[in-house]
Amino acid sequence: MTSFVVGLFGDPESALAAAGSIQTANLGTPELMSPVPMEGVEEVLGEKKSVIKRFSLFGAIFGGVSGFLLAAITAVLYAHPTGGRPIITFPPYLIITYELTILFGIVFTVIGFFVSARLPNGLWTAWWKQDENRPYVPEAAVDKFAVSVSCASNENVQQAETILRTAGAEEVRDLTEEN
């Protein structure tokens, strides 16, 4: 059995403080949910690193190489000599290279975002239902700031609830899921 204890806060500062206390108490890494990006999360929960830039770089390089090869190989295979000029002409092919660099850079950035943000979430399990192993509270999309922590035992659940209430949670929910 895995329990998710979620505390709902009316302001971001209290939610951040609660997340810090949960982490200090070694109850696991808390997850924050909010209607807007919260400032100061990294100071409390540690620095976040993302692999998106690597995806972007790979996509851009892949696109650039593909773009140039597409134009150059086409020119070689279907040669169309013009006034004794080179078959592979760099100035126009650089434009194709540039456009495909950007195109694949964009596409791979999106793939990097999906991979690193673990999205889509739940589509594979029940189409349009949320993945139930990832807690969600709709209020966090409107005006509440939620702190969620996964607890393996009843003792941890009680401890987490106490910390959240002490930090000023307006409401604490126990989202228990049978695995």
Next chain:
Amino acid sequence: MDGELNQLKYTDIHNDVVRSIVETGPNYYIALITAFAFTLICFFFPWFYQLYYGIGAAGMNHPGVWGTYLASFIFWIGLSHSGTLLSCVLHITNSSWRKAMYRSAEAMTLFSLVVAAIMVMVHVGRPWFIHWAAPYPNQMEMWPNFRSPLLFDVMAITTYLTGSTIFIYMGSIPDFAAVRDRTQGWRNTMYSLMSLGWRGTDTEWHRLHWAYTFLAVLIIPLAVSVHSIVSWDFAMSIVPALHQTIFAPYFVVGAIYSGTAGIVTVMFVLRKFMDFGQYITELHFDNLGKLLLVLSLLWTYINIVEVFTGFYSGASGEIEALNYRLFGFYAPLYWEMIAFCAIAPLLCAFKSFRTSFVPMLVLSIAINIGMYTERFLIVATSLSRQYLPDAWGLYVPSAVEISILLGTFALFTTLFLLFVKVFPSVSMYEVKETMESPKKSTPAASEGSPA
């Protein structure tokens, strides 16, 4: 704006935007049906007529083989420029005033690009062969010529359309999730799928921030390249008045200029008819007015340079083409363009003008009429006066072309009206970011607050 926004709560913006999607009055349906009917009558019927009788139904013939279809193509590509480009620039420079208006501006980009792409199909006459422009193995062993600016166009516009679609979608994911929780039935299913299970976790926000910033960085040079490439469709030819090195910056500035004017028009409509007056304020019109003033001065400068270098070149072909544009058959259109795009925007020097909504709307429409005229003049006057006098001739658009031109506006309006009922047209989470975040409530205050 900040003062007005600070009087609002997170729930206010949430309710206002969700209401704009789920509550639909009769006026909306009347507007949608009217726009769709105009699209059918003015755009699709004439197009089908042209497909049935052939491209001769249009007024294009030697020497005016390019007409209003290509002028419309450039116009709509240009109109697409300020939406995503301005949004990206303002995102990177962290300009908070962007946040209430960028979603609709990006939608303007997207639909302008769609209309522009359709105009290419209308222009080519046999759109069922449009796939020949794409590089794919085929039994004819026919491959596109990668040295042609027309193929540059295909690659650039495909990339820009893809980038703009992804950019507006990525920025909307958190708002789709917020709307998902407030809707039922098919809407709930649609927004659940579109939001991809977004929960608003700290990790998701972090990843979205980085991805969105990378996309903005990639799209800015792309947007500049797109209209440069469109200009090379003309500048790479050896036609007098088209074969000019200044064409790329001229087109880019013109595109941003007309796009910014388009944003003013769209903002007015959203403010007036979608009740977003609290979010789209005088500040937005003031800033957009300043931008229009700067762009109009840049545009005027480039026009002066174009005329000056043409005369200074001493080349008879260039001088003839310029004389013809300034004093020939199409001269009234040229001076109308100067009046609308170079002189009228000087009113934006006055703050009282910039912060007046109706005058700004009138100016924005005038600028875009002028900018359409500019594109028409580039195409029509240049081909009408080439090197040899026996190749001179007039181009006058046919009724089919004029109808299709008007139909493009109806098509754009139809797409935009559909957009406002699917996408949150004001970005909820970004407007919330500009508002003061909720403060820790005291026990006394919380007792009185609603549950």
